[in-house]
Amino acid sequence: MSHWIIAPVVLPALLAPIIAFVMRHDIVLARAASFTGTVALAAIAVGLTVAAAGGETFVYELGDWPAPFGIVLVLDRLSAMMLLLTSVLALIVLTHAAASGWDARGRHFHALFQFQLMGICGAFLTGDAFNLFVFFEVLLIASYGLMIHGGGRVRLQAGLQYVVMNLAGSTLFLFALGTLYATTGTLNIADLAVKVGEMPVDEAALVRVAAILLMIVFAIKAALFPVQFWLPGTYSNAPAPVAALFAIMTKVGGYAIIRIHTIVFGPDTAALGDLIGTWLMPAAVVTLAVGALGVLGARRLMPLVSFAVVGSMGTMMIAVSAFTPAATTAALYYVVHSTFAGAALFLLADLVISRRAAGDRLSTQVPTVQNGLFAALFFAAAVGMAGMPPLSGFLGKLVILDAMQPTPQMATAFAAILVASLLIIVGFARAGSTLFWKSTALATRAGGTDQQAQGAARGAGALEVAPTMAAVAALAGLSAFAGPVTGYMEAAAAQLYDSTGYIEAVLGQGTEG
Amino acid sequence: MEVVVASSVGVLTAAGVYLILRMRAFPVIIGLSLLTYAVNVFLFSTGRLAINAPPVLNKYADVPYSDPLPQALVLTAIVISFGMTAVLVMIALGAYLEADHDRIDMGEDEAEAAEKESGA
Numbered sequence: 001m002s003h004w005i006i007a008p009v010v011l012p013a014l015l016a017p018i019i020a021f022v023m024r025h026d027i028v029l030a031r032a033a034s035f036t037g038t039v040a041l042a043a044i045a046v047g048l049t050v051a052a053a054g055g056e057t058f059v060y061e062l063g064d065w066p067a068p069f070g071i072v073l074v075l076d077r078l079s080a081m082m083l084l085l086t087s088v089l090a091l092i093v094l095t096h097a098a099a100s101g102w103d104a105r106g107r108h109f110h111a112l113f114q115f116q117l118m119g120i121c122g123a124f125l126t127g128d129a130f131n132l133f134v135f136f137e138v139l140l141i142a143s144y145g146l147m148i149h150g151g152g153r154v155r156l157q158a159g160l161q162y163v164v165m166n167l168a169g170s171t172l173f174l175f176a177l178g179t180l181y182a183t184t185g186t187l188n189i190a191d192l193a194v195k196v197g198e199m200p201v202d203e204a205a206l207v208r209v210a211a212i213l214l215m216i217v218f219a220i221k222a223a224l225f226p227v228q229f230w231l232p233g234t235y236s237n238a239p240a241p242v243a244a245l246f247a248i249m250t251k252v253g254g255y256a257i258i259r260i261h262t263i264v265f266g267p268d269t270a271a272l273g274d275l276i277g278t279w280l281m282p283a284a285v286v287t288l289a290v291g292a293l294g295v296l297g298a299r300r301l302m303p304l305v306s307f308a309v310v311g312s313m314g315t316m317m318i319a320v321s322a323f324t325p326a327a328t329t330a331a332l333y334y335v336v337h338s339t340f341a342g343a344a345l346f347l348l349a350d351l352v353i354s355r356r357a358a359g360d361r362l363s364t365q366v367p368t369v370q371n372g373l374f375a376a377l378f379f380a381a382a383v384g385m386a387g388m389p390p391l392s393g394f395l396g397k398l399v400i401l402d403a404m405q406p407t408p409q410m411a412t413a414f415a416a417i418l419v420a421s422l423l424i425i426v427g428f429a430r431a432g433s434t435l436f437w438k439s440t441a442l443a444t445r446a447g448g449t450d451q452q453a454q455g456a457a458r459g460a461g462a463l464e465v466a467p468t469m470a471a472v473a474a475l476a477g478l479s480a481f482a483g484p485v486t487g488y489m490e491a492a493a494a495q496l497y498d499s500t501g502y503i504e505a506v507l508g509q510g511t512e513g
Numbered sequence: 514m515e516v517v518v519a520s521s522v523g524v525l526t527a528a529g530v531y532l533i534l535r536m537r538a539f540p541v542i543i544g545l546s547l548l549t550y551a552v553n554v555f556l557f558s559t560g561r562l563a564i565n566a567p568p569v570l571n572k573y574a575d576v577p578y579s580d581p582l583p584q585a586l587v588l589t590a591i592v593i594s595f596g597m598t599a600v601l602v603m604i605a606l607g608a609y610l611e612a613d614h615d616r617i618d619m620g621e622d623e624a625e626a627a628e629k630e631s632g633a
Contacts, residue, residue: 130586137593144600153611157619160538160608163601164617167545168533170597174552174590181583182559233619 002051005060005075007044008083008121011037012114020111031098034110038094041117042087045080052080053488055495057505059127067127067506068188074127074506077492078332082124082255085336088474089248089343090117096347096467097241100354105150105239112149115142116245123252127506129180129187132256133173136221140166143249146242147234158237165230169220176213183207190506192264193499196271204271211265211272215279218260221253223313225286231310232294236302236360240350243302247342250313251335258320258328263499267323280321281409285416288314292420295427301353301360304431305345308385311424312338318413319400327403328493333486334396337384337478341393344381344471348374351460351468352435362431367439369459375436377468382428384475387421392478397421399486518558525551538605538615542598549594556587 015037023030051058058075061067094113096102103109119139126132144166148159181187183206184195196207216227223231231250235243257280265272291311298304316338319331353360355368368374380391387393397417404413478485495501525547532544560580568581609615 130589134589134593137597141597141600144604148604148607151607151611153608154619156604156608156611160601160604161617161619163597163604164533164541164545167594167597167601168548170593171545171548171552174556177586178552178556178559178583181556181586187582 002058003060004044004048004051005058005073005125006062008041008048008087009073009118009125011041011044012118012121016111016114016118019114020108024108024111027104030110031103034113035094035098037114038087038090038117041121042084042091045084045087048075049080049084051075052077053491055491057495057502059505068186068191071131072127072188072190072506073125074189074502075125076502077488077495078255078259079124081332081336081488081492082251083121085251085339086117086120086124086248089245089339092343092347092467092470092474093241093245095463095470096244096350099461099463099467100241100350102150102239102241102350106148108145109149112142112145113245115139116146118142120248120252124255127189129189129192129260130177133170133177136173136252137170139249139252140170143242143246146245147238149239149242155237155239158233162230162234165220169217169227172213172220173217176210176217179206179210179213183210188506189260189263190503193266193503194507196264197269199269199271201270207265207271208275211261211276212279214260214265215257215276218253218256219283222250222257222317223253223287223310224280224283224317225290225314226283228287228290228310228313232303232306235306235309235346236300240302240346240353243306244343244346247309247339247346250309251339254313254316254320254331254335257317258331258496262323262328262496263502266497266499274323277321277323280317281412284314284317284321285412286314287311287317288416288420290314292423292427295424296430298427298431299362301349301362301431301435302346304362304427305342305349308345308424308428309338309342311420312342312385314420315397315400315417318409318416319403322404322407322409322413324403324407325490325493325497327400327407328496329486329490330396330399330403332489332492333392333399333478333482336485337392337396337475340471340474340478341381341385341391344377344468344475345385347468347471348377348381351464352378355458355460362434364434364438364442366442367436371436371440373460373465375432377465377472378432378436380472380475381468382432384472386425386428388425390479391472391475392482393475395479395482514562514564518554518562522551522555522558525554536617538609538617541617542601542605545601546594546598549590549598553587553590553594556583556590559583 019030019033052075060073062071116139119135122135144163147162148156220227261276267274288311291307291314294307316331316334319327352374358365384391384393387397404410529544529548532540560583563579566577566579568579568584
């Protein structure tokens with residue numbers, strides 16, 4: 001049994017206290033340690049992905065207690081992919097935070113960052129529903145600290161709102177787990193799948209309640225309608241690098257729905273039928289509409305990007321709600337795409353906002369330094385987010401639409417995704433032309449008088465722009481290598497829907513040893 | 514006993530939800546605490562309600578025992594909710610000191626402040 005499976009949890013868990021206690025007065029040392037740790041995490045994630053790509057499901061029994069009595073960590077294609085995505089995103093965000101000096105504006109940024117990574121990696125790896133709750137709490141408590149990093153009145157208020165929202169969500173999570181345990185007598189995901197699968201339909205009322213409660217909890221994390229309202233306020237008031245890292249947090253909710261509601265409450269379990277898909281689909285469509293209208297109506301740049309993230313979650317969840325392997329493949333591709341697109345936009349927004357006199361208000365102003373560079377990056381990231389060729393957003397939406405074609409929800413899905421894409425394109429076009437294009441006209445009219453004001457803002461160095469460029473490059477790469485990437489995801493989705501493989505890998509272990 | 518436990522969970526939850534909807538920092542903190550009490554009692558009862566049944570197996574006598582897992586879950590939930598409440602109190606205090614009011618919701622006032630801060 002390979003101990004590497006637990007490394008993505010243990011490495012940040014060990015590193016974070018060391019950074020917090022030993023390096024708290026030395027930001028350079030903390031940066032170096034945090035960066036080294038994240039690079040190591042990325043290397044481990046690559047190794048685990050290569051191992052998982054073979055198709056084997058690796059199970060790690062904590063304390064060598066056999067499942068379902070002990071807690072297990074499970075590594076399959078899906079969780080390996082999410083780990084890799086997390087670590088690559090973390091590298092990008094960390095570089096930006098260090099280069100732009102965000103990490104020095106408050107205390108303990110790097111320690112909290114590592115704890116956050118620990119929680120996210122743990123949530124992706126765990127094979128136990130209660131352990132999932134614990135890792136959710138770990139990533140949440142770190143995110144509370146990161147959210148209010150740097151302080152300020154509005155940020156603290158938004159942070160308080162975020163904490164209250166998530167504490168209520170955690171309570172709901174516990175209610176759901178309690179209901180589930182009371183009816184099935186287990187919380188191990190593989191064992192749950194067996195028990196729920198065997199449950200006769202007329203005794204399944206409580207399990208259905210638990211399944212819907214769990215879906216609501218994950219929907220809060222994934223910012224699905226009607227519990228999406230916390231996201232714009234939180235993300236647009238969080239420090240920009242933190243908002244970019246939070247791009248993966250909504251995906252944790254999405255991942256949990258994909259994992260639990262496919263393996264345990266899948267569409268072929270008699271106890272549930274297509275209950276989940278029936279509710280998830282309208283919620284996803286409304287989420288997408290809310291996101292698109294928000295993008296169209298936003299008056300500031302950060303809320304605009306936040307609403308774009310809400311919209312992308314809606315698009316992804318439309319694909320998830322179909323619960324077919326093809327649609328899940330599409331959803332997974334869109335997860336990776338929207339994470340990088342959201343991160344690129346947040347990081348770029350930070351570069352622009354910190355150099356504008358008007359902050360993130362969408363108003364015409366004298367252009368900042370490097371207007372052309374920022375405009376080009378914004379254009380590329382917006383093209384990615386809105387889903388136009390040649391970047392991966394277009395391919396992602398194409399794959400989703402293609403996968404939705406044989407399902408009965410085809411008409412709704414097509415209409416929602418296409419109309420929302422149009423609205424998002426208009427919204428981004430308006431924002432981009434206000435920020436970068438109209439301002440050049442203003443500069444020509446004003447002549448050289450504003451040159452001093454312009455020169456006051458420092459240009460972005462190579463290291464500051466590099467993370468944004470890396471995120472945009474990831475979109476391009478995702479588009480260029482769409483074939484191999486979707487090939488891997490197809491295998492991941494197939495593995496996900498073959499729940500017997502997962503169950504045997506987890507529960508079979510007990511009989512062997 | 515079932516009626517007492519069930520109704521106490523219900524009353525605690527109702528009171529907690531009501532207090533959270535007050536949208537003021539202090540009632541919200543109390544409301545979330547009540548909600549976590551409710552969920553702790555609820556989790557405790559998921560292992561079936563039994564009296565005089567310790568959660569340990571006794572190999573010398575055939576005595577009844579209760580399910581130990583919910584008790585472990587409750588312990589974890591208590592620890593986590595305690596920590597979370599402490600964090601919440603600190604953040605609420607910080608927000609109150611910064612904003613001079615303890616409302617949780619962000620109104621027009623905050624939207625203006627956000628624009629001003631981002632412009633500064």
